[in-house]
Amino acid sequence: MKLESIKEVRKHNITVGFLHETLKNRIKLEVLTSVGFENLIRDKNIHRPGLALAGYVALFTYDRLQVCGNTEMRYLKSMPLEERIRAFSTLFKFDIPAIIVTNDNIIDPELVQIAADHNVPVMRTPLETTKAVYFLSDFLDDQFSPQVSIHGSFVDVYGIGVLFIGRSGIGKSEITLDLIERGHRLVSDDVVTITRKGEGILIGAGTDLVKHFMEIRGLGIIDVPSIFGVRAIRFQKRVEVVVELMEWDSKGDFTRTGLDQQTLKILDVDIPHIKLPIFPGKNITVIAEVIALDYLLRHYGYDSAKEFSHKLENVIAQKSKKNAKRAIDYFEHDFE
Amino acid sequence: MIEKEIVIKNRAGLHTRPAAALVKVAAQFKSDFYIIKDDLEINGKSIIGVMTLAAEQGSSLKLRFDGEDEQAMAEAILGLFERGFDEA
16 A cells, blocks of 8 residues: 555635535525625635725735625724725725625625625625634635545544555455444545645545445445444544554564554654554454554553553563562462 | 556446446456546545546546556556447
């Protein structure tokens, strides 16, 4: 599995129509002019055009989504209508994608008409500016974040996102099925799209077509939620551990202590990477569960390998010449 | 590594049956096989992956073969596309 060969993609623009369609219910977007829904947003940042309204247009980031909050609207209201129209018109000397008015501020029909004439949609939300900005930024950040699609199976095991990779036919889907049967939840099999959210967080999901279908060799395509029910699936999960399944090879570089954690870079984020040799009779499902639980333990500050190593160092430091002792000094009359 | 661009010829596109035929042929070879359509890159040995492409007639795909038997694999796979998966 050569992860470095995988192509990173990112969206370069989204239409205002798409933003409206996705967010209309969440932030209760009301459309004041329905023109210009095909306008493109190319930047994940948003802009408050206060200074532009006041006439200062140097450094005006006009290509961003423009959000007019209380400041902008009160400033406009402080002027007589004629001046207000002149100030508002300043914005349309630039090619702005859309205007969103927050806090249910009232905007004059004359101003809406100017926007419509310039093919700029105006929408309004009842949310306060900070809340609206939070939602809009989160949405735009998600839309413009880098993505990769990875050939692997992605399962939520005890709440830990475990991504299985390995060559085709090595048994990723079979382990996934086994985990689902044991009550864990499938995110996606075969094609996993991974998106970087914020700094250092990877979120994995399936594709819209495949979602929770999977292929089992010799059986064909199965639909997981239909067979196992809704408890067996989830739509997205943070990627926390990568488990690479490999054929056993006596020269293979497999860790024996777990003291040195290897990592794998996906979208420039380091993710713990466990190389797991497989051979007949080895129960990978149980090992996968232990990997998840061990990750949890480490997360809570307990590292099994380090603890054992400390114990060993202490015994060595005592310079005891004795052989390895029985764990119990004296088996009192307990013959169980 | 061999890279080839091809266009889907059969009318119904790369639907379930051709996808199955494709992964069956691919599985006979050791080399890695990737299919790239627009922004999506998938493993050509995975049927779910191939079907994810939802490639319609006339769409163009980039095929990448990488490994010891890449030459033989490329010939077998390209032949399959060339014949339109033996469909109308």
